[in-house]
Amino acid sequence: MKTFVLKALQIIESNNEEIVKTDIELLDGLIINREDDKNTWLIEAYVNNSYFNYFDKISQQQDQIMIEVKITKDSNAPATFITSIDSINNVGEHINVIFTGTIVDKRKSKIEEMLEKLIEKGYEGEELLETFKKLI
Numbered sequence: 001m002k003t004f005v006l007k008a009l010q011i012i013e014s015n016n017e018e019i020v021k022t023d024i025e026l027l028d029g030l031i032i033n034r035e036d037d038k039n040t041w042l043i044e045a046y047v048n049n050s051y052f053n054y055f056d057k058i059s060q061q062q063d064q065i066m067i068e069v070k071i072t073k074d075s076n077a078p079a080t081f082i083t084s085i086d087s088i089n090n091v092g093e094h095i096n097v098i099f100t101g102t103i104v105d106k107r108k109s110k111i112e113e114m115l116e117k118l119i120e121k122g123y124e125g126e127e128l129l130e131t132f133k134k135l136i
Contacts, residue, residue: 002033008070008078009045011058021068024051027094031071041081043069043099052088055097059085067099080104 006029011022028046058065065085068078083101115132123131 001035004031004033004071005029006031006043006045006069007072007074007076009043010068010078012066012068012080013058022054031069039102040100041103043067043081043083043101045097045099046091047095047097049090049093049095051097052095055085055088055095059088064101065099066104067101 006026009024009026009029011024013020013022024045024047026045026047030042030044032042032044034040034042063084065083066080067083068080070076070078081099081101081103083099086098086100089096089098115128118128118131
């Protein structure tokens with residue numbers, strides 16, 4: 001297992017066809033790559049207890065919660081995870097929220113999106129391949 005510092009956390013929700021990102025103010029946090037056969041990650045967010053009702057509500061409304069995190073440094077690109085909330089625990093005057101989930105490979109989805117657009121434009125065969133190579 002590998003452990004990293006959680007530097008930023010956003011909850012990503014769909015609201016009437018719009019994507020809404022909610023910034024969560026972290027007091028501290030960890031992210032652990034379990035390195036298991038399911039590619040599972042554990043994310044612990046240590047936050048103010050004023051977030052309790054928010055996390056309790058989304059954990060009851062949604063089985064899967066999409067989050068975006070920054071790992072180790074604020075300057076790092078965010079990583080997206082599909083998670084579920086395992087627990088919300090009182091820790092003194094604060095709470096910790098434990099998520100487990102898997103990382104989303106954005107590069108793969110971007111490539112698939114590019115290919116779909118080229119196919120929609122009518123490219124196929126060798127022409128599709130050459131045009132795709134120019135784009136990447």
